[in-house]
Amino acid sequence: QAKHLGKAKWCMFDDELEQRAQARLDIQEELQRAIDRNELRIHFQPIVDATTHKTVACETLLRWQHPERGLVYPGEFIEHAEENGLITRMGEWVIRAALAEATRLPEHVRICVNISPLQVHSASLASTIVNAIAASNMDPSRLELEITETALMSNTEFTLRRLHQLRSLGVRIALDDFGTGFSSLNHLRSFPFDRIKIDRTFVSDIETRADSQAITKSMVSLARSLGMQCTAEGVETSLQAEYLSKLGCEELQGYFFSHAHPLEQLGHLVQLQKASVAPPLQILEAGA
Ligand code: C2E
Numbered sequence: 001q002a003k004h005l006g007k008a009k010w011c012m013f014d015d016e017l018e019q020r021a022q023a024r025l026d027i028q029e030e031l032q033r034a035i036d037r038n039e040l041r042i043h044f045q046p047i048v049d050a051t052t053h054k055t056v057a058c059e060t061l062l063r064w065q066h067p068e069r070g071l072v073y074p075g076e077f078i079e080h081a082e083e084n085g086l087i088t089r090m091g092e093w094v095i096r097a098a099l100a101e102a103t104r105l106p107e108h109v110r111i112c113v114n115i116s117p118l119q120v121h122s123a124s125l126a127s128t129i130v131n132a133i134a135a136s137n138m139d140p141s142r143l144e145l146e147i148t149e150t151a152l153m154s155n156t157e158f159t160l161r162r163l164h165q166l167r168s169l170g171v172r173i174a175l176d177d178f179g180t181g182f183s184s185l186n187h188l189r190s191f192p193f194d195r196i197k198i199d200r201t202f203v204s205d206i207e208t209r210a211d212s213q214a215i216t217k218s219m220v221s222l223a224r225s226l227g228m229q230c231t232a233e234g235v236e237t238s239l240q241a242e243y244l245s246k247l248g249c250e251e252l253q254g255y256f257f258s259h260a261h262p263l264e265q266l267g268h269l270v271q272l273q274k275a276s277v278a279p280p281l282q283i284l285e286a287g288a
């Protein structure tokens, strides 16, 4: 009888696996269509100077305007796009669209774009960046690529060479979600990042947990002694902002200052210029 039960269990397991595999295929098909039908959007979240609270950069955050489900956040689809390699195409769209839209931001505002670990390995990343920078006619140093530690975990030698190659284009490179990956300190030693972004898990506990305070404090001073700048993510209260600013963290980002919005809704936080470059629709088609 036990054997019988065991078999029933396995059948259920098989079913579930099959369903999951089907769901995965479905979402991958849908993602492909999202790109083809131009359903991807970019929202911009301001990053402010810790002392003046003026906007000094904007992080571009990918959204999927789904015809039935509404606005879908990256947590629900990036992983799938990474699984089937679509992330490379998607990420190239993001770079082109972000830089085209960013021509409406004032010149002193940096554009921070998230780059998937898989994209770092793609041979076309550098040329996509060079072309997008040329098309928007911007100073390459205004572009900051945000890379997480996961990108550095596999094939390290190769990845490091890639990062140096990207850097030689004049763009800046930030280590995103700092403190949540593995062997962070070794990464800081092997690659000269321009900036580290302190993950919001440390920031959210800063008022209540002495250990989070201690860790954040060391991160800021570590960045300083290595000649890197520091941005704190997930700042939601004025106390957090004040604390981080006192520590010497140069830039702050979080809901306390602003959520991510379509560029045209950021007018109250940054002085937007007139649109001078074609909107992402045309860019997608030109690049596809
Ligand atoms: P991330 O790069 O660490 O981006 C910050 C995330 O934290 C964003 O979530 C942002 O909306 C959220 N956030 C900002 N301020 C606060 C705050 O004060 N409190 C809280 N609780 N959250 C805050 P989002 O937009 O859902 O993006 C999640 C992640 O998806 C990003 O994390 C990034 O890793 C990835 N992602 C977003 N856009 C892209 C993209 O274009 N390409 C790639 N490869 N990944 C992307």
Ligand code: MG
Pocket (backbone or CB within 6 Å): 059, 114, 146, 176
């Ligand atoms: Mg980021």
Ligand code: MG
Pocket (backbone or CB within 6 Å): 176, 177, 197, 199, 233
């Ligand atoms: Mg981050």
Ligand code: MG
Pocket (backbone or CB within 6 Å): 177, 199, 200, 233
């Ligand atoms: Mg994060």
